[in-house]
Amino acid sequence: MKVLLKGTSLLLLILAGTVMGCKSPENASNFPKRPNILFAIADDQSFPHAGAYGFAEIKTPAFDKVAKDGVLFNNAFVAAPQCSPSRAAILTGKNIWQLEEAGTHASSFPKKLNVFTDMLEDAGYQLGYTGKAWGPGNWKIAGWDRNPVGPAYNEKELTTVPSTGINKRDYFGNFSHFLEKRATGKPFFFWYGGHEPHRVYEPGSGAKAGKRFKNVQLPGFLPDDSVTRNDVIDYAFEIEYFDAHLLKMLKLLEEKGELANTVVVVTADNGMPFPYAKANLQEYGTHVPLAISWPDQIKSSKKVDDLVSMIDLAPTFLEIAGIKSAPVMTGQSIVPVLFSKGGENTSKRNYVLTGRERHTHARPDNLGYPARAIRTKEYLYVKNYKPERWPVGDPVPPNDENNKRAQTEGFKTLFPGYHDIDGSPSKTFMMKHQHEESVNRLFKNAFEKRPEAQLFDIQNDPECLYDLSGNTEYSDICADLRNKLDQELTKQGDPRMFGSDIFDSYPRYSPMRNFQGFNARGQYNPAYAD
Structure with missing residues (x-):
């Protein structure tokens, strides 16, 4: 059964651009060489939970390196505080109310929706992902022959992991395998979707790793107790695990001489899996970490306070890839923010919607x-x-x-x-x-x-x-x-x-x-x- 909006509502949706047309971005890319893109997305991580933001109990050398080499965003927001609608919004550059079934959790992903990954592939990029792509939900039922993110590279698994709550997928091993299989000279887009720090956590895993629950900066919406503090350091431990795989990916790219021309984006799909965070539109449900580097082009590090939305990433990726005609998107390219002097409001956003x-x-x-x-x-x-x-x-x-x-x-x-x-x-x-x-x-x-x-x-x-x-x-x-x-x-x-x-x-x-x-x-x- 296919459910459609009727009458006036459907007409308004069409006029609003839900049925996509084509237009040229305001700033067509003139970069000398199309970059690779490594997109790293954690599963359930709130701002400010990364070392670069001063969160002392979380060690994130990979995230911190990307921030130091590029741009650290203080005001980045997902379109929805839940996994699959947030990821659908990232892929389409549209808000969840524009995505029909894909705008709700664990439903389907209508085939008529345009995704930036397909556009990159059509432009000559080689695609791949490991871990969690778009999901949870059923993409097959809508007619997709693969996940909307692209082809999966999930064959390699680890024999042991540091705690029972951690997924055994070998994210780094699968990324390395992807690079080995890549056609010579092709730029790539790779989606590293860690399953961490999604629950369930092994109780005490943070303490076992040497974290001290007394030192943790506990969010004010959680009661101050050893139970909640230990829960937060277990969460922190899994963020560090996600970051450790990313660090190995960055080192591999550097060894291959490809890091300089790789745009690296590190973020999360929604907030931390705690009461009053994930699945809530309050701050800790939608405010996420974001750091972006591109050493060949972004020559100095900066922190920016511009309000940006994750729906801005799709038009950004298309612009830096030199794709000069693309479907209409609600998101706005943040290329001007990446190349601003810092401290400027160059995103042209006075607010974000969630x-x-x-x-x-x-x-x-x-x-x-x-x-x-x-x-x-x-x-x-x-x-x-x-x-x-x-x-x-x-x-x-x-x-x-x-x-x-x-x-x-x-x-x-x-x-x-x-x-x-x-x-x-x-x-x-x-x-x-x-x-x-x-x-x-x-x-x-x-x-x-x-x-x-x-x-x-x-x-x-x-x-x-x-x-x-x-x-x-x-x-x-x-x-x-x-x-x-x-x-x-x-x-x-x-x-x-x-x-x-x-x-x-x-x-x-x-x-x-x-x-x-x-x-x-x-x-x-x-x-x-x-």
């Missing part, structure tokens, strides 16, 4: 939690379309009847609920201690229902602990940001702006739970089809 739809199967009828946000340098404004829904999934008591049936019918169990938060020691601790004074306010922020609008003062409250939307002193700011957000969403054809619930109809191909109502895996929910 959004989310369904994450896991966490509510009856397989419903999501639709929300959109606008982030300026000063404020974050969040618009929650369905404030009556639980933002991180319904709470479920252990004696719930559906939970009992799930254990006998092959579904994922429901207890303890709040399934849009990954299971973790931090989640368990916060649920167990939610009524204690030191935890209660943090629990409410992360787990409980939210108002239709939220406003956070990022300069003074970067961890989004205090919602200012109810403060009359900020009424004008709320109104201004809401108007800007609505105008852009309307311009871009967001179905939510036209009263459509079509995102709640899209299938989920990952495992389902036995919540009441619609729970058919891999099928469209007809109740929400337009």
Whole structure:
């Protein structure tokens, strides 16, 4: 069953550019030689969790080298705080509300969507990836003969890894194999998609590696306890593992004399897998690390405060590859930022937009939690379309009847609920201690229902602990940001702006739970089809 927006909504989407045409970028590339591109994307890592940002308990020599050799971004944001929609937005240069099924988690990837990887290949680039590409989701069902990222290089695996939570894929070995197979003289685009620091972590792996939980810079939205501190250093340990493979890749390129003409991009697909981070539009869900180097062309290091979105990467890659005609994209090339003197606002962005739809199967009828946000340098404004829904999934008591049936019918169990938060020691601790004074306010922020609008003062409250939307002193700011957000969403054809619930109809191909109502895996929910 194929679900389409009808009537006026579909017309508006077409006019907004969801059906792609072609135009020339404003700055066609005149670089003397097409560079290679190495794109390294961690799985669930928040800003500022890298050494170059001053996070003392994480050692990231590869990320730090890229930052030192090029540009370190202080304000980079993913389009969505979830794996597959964020990655789809990177590939297409478009926001998630422009991507139909690919705009929600663990669904499909419509074949009609243009991806920059195909355009690079058509222009003579050799493609490859190792680890996690676009996913989770089902790309085959939409007619793709390979993952939208490109051909997989995943044959090599390690016999041992430093902890049980780490994937055994030999990322570096597969990259080396890719380079051996590359046709002579061809520029390459390679996607290194680490599975780290995605959960599950081996408890105590960080401490076993010599990290001290007392030293960790704990985010203010987590209660200060040895449980949460140990959880964070286990997360930090996996970031270092991801970085170690990247460091070997950089050294190999240097040995081959190819690093100088390789654009290296290091970032993450969404924020850390902790309460009030991943799957949330608050700061630690969407604000990610980003460093870009190109030694042949970027001759001095700099830090920039420009607001950039991951949807800006696709047009950037196309420009540096010299592709002078490309599909219309919402993202803007950040080549001017790469070659600015530093400290300038050259991205022409005064704000970035983010959004989310369904994450896991966490509510009856397989419903999501639709929300959109606008982030300026000063404020974050969040618009929650369905404030009556639980933002991180319904709470479920252990004696719930559906939970009992799930254990006998092959579904994922429901207890303890709040399934849009990954299971973790931090989640368990916060649920167990939610009524204690030191935890209660943090629990409410992360787990409980939210108002239709939220406003956070990022300069003074970067961890989004205090919602200012109810403060009359900020009424004008709320109104201004809401108007800007609505105008852009309307311009871009967001179905939510036209009263459509079509995102709640899209299938989920990952495992389902036995919540009441619609729970058919891999099928469209007809109740929400337009």
